[in-house]
């Protein structure tokens with residue numbers, strides 16, 4: 001198989017997993033190699049061009065509603081049996097899951113994912129990724145697709161780590177993983193269109209995540 005994770009040594013995985021366990025998050029640069037990155041980005045732009053994104057919602061089940069004052073992104077839910085152009089990306093996500101299960105004993109069973117587009121001027125206010133009454137999400141993962149991002153473009157991910165706040169730049173090919181249940185975070189206002197693939201690694205098989213936001 002043709003992805004760069006194949007060349008990652010066990011020591012490196014142990015470092016990443018330790019960092020996730022100890023700090024509640026880890027940032028890995030160049031997680032996607034160039035060809036995978038190009039594939040995801042062009043798929044993204046095609047779906048956006050065909051108007052296949054919907055405004056994202058807030059909350060689970062009956063609580064699900066749209067609220068542009070809280071989050072302004074548009075999403076396209078991915079389905080590995082439909083979005084075959086992204087098969088190599090799903091393979092990489094499954095490899096990541098295998099490693100986390102092996103080195104972190106996390107017991108991840110499945111994942112759900114979507115593409116997210118934040119138009120210029122939008123944000124996602126501070127929140128945690130587990131909804132009340134639904135705790136299937138173990139780890140949140142975001143892969144950024146923002147070519148040429150530079151300071152001043154905005155759209156950083158802000159993590160609230162106890163008394164400290166950490167700003168993460170949404171750089172192309174970078175992945176951020178964090179514990180879904182403990183880490184409040186927000187997306188700062190973006191001053192350019194902002195592109196990402198967001199996923200949640202799940203304790204139990206995926207169910208209706210696409211309905212739940």
Ligand SMILES: O=C(O)CCC(=O)C(=O)O
Pocket residue numbers: 116124129142156157185186187196198
């Ligand atoms: O795109 C990001 O950096 C974070 C997105 C997020 O928090 C979410 O979709 O729940």
Ligand SMILES: [Fe+2]
Pocket residue numbers: 127128129140185
């Ligand atoms: Fe989130």
